[in-house]
Amino acid sequence: MKKIEALKSYFEDYLESQTFPDDPEHLYDSMRYILSLGGKRLRPIAVLLVADAFNKLDDNALHAALAVEHFHNFSLIHDDIMDASNLRRGKPTVHKKYDTNTAILSGDGLLIKAYESLNRIEHNKTEILNLFNKTSIEVCEGQQMDMNFESRDDVTIDEYINMIKLKTAVLIGCAFQLGGLVGNVSTENLLRLYQVGMNLGIAFQIMDDYLDAYSTQTGKKIGGDIIQNKKTALYLTALDRASEKQRKELRHWYGADEFDEEKKVQSVLEIFKANKVDQAVHSIAQIYYQEAQKNFDELVIPETGRARIQEFFDLLKNRKF
């Protein structure tokens, strides 16, 4: 835990030291704003933890960590526009605080800044950029699939997992592999690192869906995804398992324009309960955690490093919020 917190501080100090120009004001203010909202910084921590595990916690690792964080924030800004979200980490989203045009441009700016940071890395540059480019376009593909799903009512859980794999998990796989690339590890280890991160990412997102409905510790209202009609793993599993009558009720709630929020959440949760959706979805997440653990166990890695990454792993696995 201490190491993870130390790496978070180490990263955030570096992040703060990388200032943007003052002008043009809106462009850089909005970029500073999104980065200042904090967050868990999981992706840069993953880069640094892996690089550190191979004794390569140097400037190259910081450049890679910053690139991943910049990219992540680029995707948050643009996704928030597309999803018409008003809040991000309890604060106004960039397009709400500024406007949509500024948000489009500040997202673009952060994507470019990510590449700027990658270009400071001194070795394995072609491999690093190949990985980053592949990941970036996949994240766009995932976002497009997510948008397409909104207007479809026949999305399967397999399609959903493929979507979150692209939209969320590949960037975590990328973060783990970037740590390996700056750490100069073997090709076998690079492949395993990617698998660790990607499976962890899928499990993480599925648990995110789960916790939204079942955790009282998220600091958010229970059932936020239900209120927003999000087609999460819970909803898709419920649709798959429900009786004709329940399916009709679910579709009614997810199609309603006006509703009593509490009543909606309660009704939907009852259908989830009747179909043991919580257990089913929890099990899916566990399968991906186990897969990630298996990949991790196959890594050839110094013991101190292994223990620290295992800690990070367990932290994610056991989170209640």
Added chain:
Amino acid sequence: MKKIEALKSYFEDYLESQTFPDDPEHLYDSMRYILSLGGKRLRPIAVLLVADAFNKLDDNALHAALAVEHFHNFSLIHDDIMDASNLRRGKPTVHKKYDTNTAILSGDGLLIKAYESLNRIEHNKTEILNLFNKTSIEVCEGQQMDMNFESRDDVTIDEYINMIKLKTAVLIGCAFQLGGLVGNVSTENLLRLYQVGMNLGIAFQIMDDYLDAYSTQTGKKIGGDIIQNKKTALYLTALDRASEKQRKELRHWYGADEFDEEKKVQSVLEIFKANKVDQAVHSIAQIYYQEAQKNFDELVIPETGRARIQEFFDLLKNRKF
């Protein structure tokens, strides 16, 4: 001329050979759509002409040319959203043909594809990426300045030139220098190439403003910029030179919500004429053309290559549309 046309075909054949996946449909369809709208392909032609002049018209030159064209189209898509433009090259803009979300994402996709293409270049990679990153963020800065200018009524012609330098000219400077980087030229030549492109780009944009009001050969209605209240070099020069009464009239026309288009264009053109705005703006463009020519004359370059680039240069300088 033959060489320039041949390089355009050469580039467009390559562009067509670089296909995108079929799925997700909207993402890649919209990327294909913008690229299929054609255009002069000035930027990739500049890359190829310069590389060819130094006898390096190889795959690396094609990768650099494609990156510049992808980047240019990324910026067109996002700018068209921000400027709420309905038409691009006589066809619906991406956000009109698809929707804003798809347009945001397909812009992102093309920016990433630009980097993918750059990463295929085999040498000078760090320099190439440094140039490209610097240019990209400057283009964003230029776009932000352009948006800021909309709500200001005290923009000077110097500020305007600085804005178009960032928004438009640096990418042309970048295209020229990329040709030099794949051509492995000396540092002195690299600097000159950048200056040639950048000054040419400024002149080009100012002539664009000029031709909009004074050319009957653009295939577009005369005074399109006037109808759209664009604060071009013509408008800013007029404001600077006009009498108090004319200034008031100009501001009236540029602030009016409803108006007779023909009457507006005629009235504004009269104020331009009374203040010899056409000559003044034409002269500014000539100054930048001369500057570009001076930089070009200082280039150390094989004679055949020099003659071909000079032809390209003259083509741009003498264009009537």
